[in-house]
Amino acid sequence: MKPTDSELEILHVLWTNGPSTVRQVHDALSQSRDIGYTTALKLMQIMYEKGLLSREEDARSHTYTAAVSEEDTQRNLVDRFVETAFRGSASKLVMQILGQHKASREELDEIKNLLRDLNRDLSD
Amino acid sequence: MKPTDSELEILHVLWTNGPSTVRQVHDALSQSRDIGYTTALKLMQIMYEKGLLSREEDARSHTYTAAVSEEDTQRNLVDRFVETAFRGSASKLVMQILGQHKASREELDEIKNLLRDLNRDLSD
DNA sequence: ATTGATCTACGAATAATTTCGTAGCAAACA
DNA sequence: TGTTTGCTACGAAATTATTCGTAGATCAAT
Structure with missing residues (x-):
């Protein structure tokens, strides 16, 4: 596990x-x-x-x-990591990464699109 | 370290x-x-x-x-984690987190703003 | 001054992870 | 057929992380 x-x-x-x-x-x-x-x-x-x-x-x-999928495994690892290293604050982790320029422009665009979708879901 | x-x-x-x-x-x-x-x-x-x-x-x-700052430490941990768990792809990690709805709307807005700034830096 | 509480230092047991050597088996081949 | 090659299984050493017990010092209060 x-x-x-x-x-x-x-x-x-x-x-x-x-x-x-x-x-x-x-x-x-x-x-x-x-x-x-x-x-x-x-x-x-x-x-x-x-x-x-x-x-x-x-x-x-x-x-x-x-016998375990990459996605499931990564999800578990992320959960654990967010907990131990960021005390549960996933957004702090995201900000930390984005602030470090760890993503290319294409990747940032991808992320932006994903965010647009998420925003749609959330907007009442 | x-x-x-x-x-x-x-x-x-x-x-x-x-x-x-x-x-x-x-x-x-x-x-x-x-x-x-x-x-x-x-x-x-x-x-x-x-x-x-x-x-x-x-x-x-x-x-x-x-004797070490929270920011520096978290940056090191993230680097290491991205390497071992995501084979260097930070954006995959971000997508994984955002896809899991691990952030509230306020946090998403914050992230969106950060992305806008980053985009400005990168454009042209 | 003796007792009791609280602290540091230190050694060592336990556990988890990583590593590799050796033994033994089975196939391939000379 | 007998030797070499390549595989699995297994035991155990080496390393790292976590845990706590015990000893000895110091301070405070009887």
Whole structure:
């Protein structure tokens, strides 16, 4: 339910590349950092036990699939983060990000559109 | 530089209430959860060693002060969080939050104003 | 001065996370 | 067939975070 940072890395590979073997996940992770093969294996076994991944036991190797969706996971993480880092104030978090110019103009436009829609919903 | 969850709790107390003794911080924390006095003490000692807190050694007890600002800390946390949970896409994070109706209308208006300003900066 | 309350410092147990080595199995191949 | 290769399972070391008990100092009040 609350993936750790390492677990998130693995989930991201599976969300991006789809069902993969440990070998494939390890290759992907290796591109961004040093990590042993059995480390990746162990992590994925633990995630399987926790229910974060499902797997199909092929003859030669196992094929793992993310058992949680990216959206659900991110929603949980955001909730937790807003709580611990911003004491529950989501808007402060948004302001903090926007104030930091962390979004491109295209992204800002997207956000503006979303806000327009939300405003419509809210205006009595 | 990367406060843990427990450390954030303590920082929040100090940001909110200003310089405080261990006793005062412990009293504040006790209201929201079970925590021993020496646990709070130890945490604050560690944070002092890490440079997260400064302190003044009074005769009877020590008075601690947050040595990092709330803004700086939150900016660091957001950067880290966007990286690990959203693979660097801050706008996805913003959209995720706004889509969840985590902000009141007043907050949305505030955000809209901020966006207008940003847009002015970016246009042409 | 002895007692009691309150404080700091410190060591260490516990827990969670990350890491990897080794063993053993099965397929591929020379 | 026997050797190499690549996989899983498992145990356990290393690291980090959290927790609290105990000891020793100091102050206040009897």
